[in-house]
Amino acid sequence: MCECLSIRTLRTSLISDKTLSNPCALSLGEKKLHYLVEPPVYAEVSAPRGGNATLPCVMQTKPPHYKIKWVKLEPHHQGVENIVLITNGHAQKHYGALGPRASLRAAHPLDASLRITNLELGDGGEYRCELINGIEDEKVEITLSIDGVVFPYSKHGRYKLNFAQAKTACAEQDAIMATQKQLYTAWTEGLDWCNAGWLSDGTVQYPILHPRPACRGDLLPGIRSYGARHKIKDHFDTFCFTSATSGTVFYLGGSFNFAEAERACRGDGGELARVGQLYAAWRFQGLDQCNGGWLRDGSVRFPITAPRKHCGGLPEPGVRSFGYPSKTQRLYGAYCYR
DSSP states (O other): OOOOOOOOOOSSSOOOGGGTOOTTTTTTTOOOOSSBOOOOTTOEEEEETTSOEEEOOBBSSOOSSOEEEEEEEOTTOOSSOEEEEEESSSOEEEOTTTGGGEEEOOSSTTBOOEEEOSOOGGGOEEEEEEEEOGGGOEEEEEEEEEEEEEEEEOSSSSSOBOHHHHHHHHHHTTOEEOOHHHHHHHHHTTOOOOSOEEOTTSEEEEEESSOOGGGOTTSOSEEEEEEEOOTTTOOBEEEEEEEOOSSOEEEEEEEEOHHHHHHHHHHTTOEEOOHHHHHHHHHHSOOOOOSOEEOTTSOEEEEESSOOTTTTSOSSOEEEEOOOOOTTOOOEEEEEEO
C-alpha cells in the first residue's frame, strides 16, 4: 500500500528524502488511465541549460476525437493556467514563454511527448500532459529539472534585499531565485550557509550541515525556515540558481583596481564575469584558481575545486569571497567571461 506524503519544510530537524518524492503524486485521486501510459514513479527528466529535453507522454490507444494539451504548473502563481502547447494530432498551437521551443516529438502515432529545445533556467518545474476527450479527460505529470548550482547572494552587506530586489539581484548575476527543492538538493550536496535568504516561493530559509552557536547550534542539521515573509518590508539575502553557460570564464592575473579589471577583460575579448557565471564555471568546468579576482558586481572572489592550505583554508570546495572592497584598490586580478 502506498503511503502518500507531501513536501514540507522542517524548521529544526533533518529533512527526509520522502518529503521531496511522492510515490502517489502521479495518480493520487485520479481514475485509472485508459488512453495514456502511466509514467514511472518519480518521473523526472534532467538536462543542462542550453540543452534539449523530452518529457514523455505516450498513448496506449487513441480515442476517436481528442486534443493533447501540455501545461506548465505554477503553484505559486495565480490566474490563467500556463498553457505550453495544444494539438489535435495534426496542427500544433504554441503558447507562453516557451513558444516554438516547445513541440510534440511525434516519434510514432501514439507519441504525445513534449520536446523543449535550448533550455532556459526558468523552464524547470512540473509539467502536465492532458488528453482531452470530453468526459474522459486524462492527465499525467512530469518534472523537468535543470542541472545547476545554488549559491547564496548578498549585495553590499547582509540582509539588504526585499523579495523584488532579491529577484533582480539573481537576474543580474545570470541566475534566477532558487526553489525550495533546489535548495534542498544543494544542502544534500554540501551547501552550509548561516544567513537566511529568499526563495522563489516567498519563503526565507537557510541550509545548515554543521550546527554552530552562531547558527542556532542547539538545532539539528537541516533546512531552517522563517516561513513566508513580507515581500516589501522584510529584507534578507537570497539564494540564486544558475546552470552551465555557453561561454568560458577565465582568470587574468595582475593587480587591478575595478576599472582596470574591466578594461583588461575587454582587451582580451570578454567582460567581467557575473557571480553566477563564476559559480557555473566552478561547478561545471572545474575552474580552480587560488587568486582573488574582480567580478562585475564589484565583489572579489575565487573558485576552489581542490582545497589546499593556502587557498582560503577551508576543507570543502567552493567559491570564496573577499566581499566588496574599495574599487580603487589595486590588489586583485580579474575573472572574465567570453
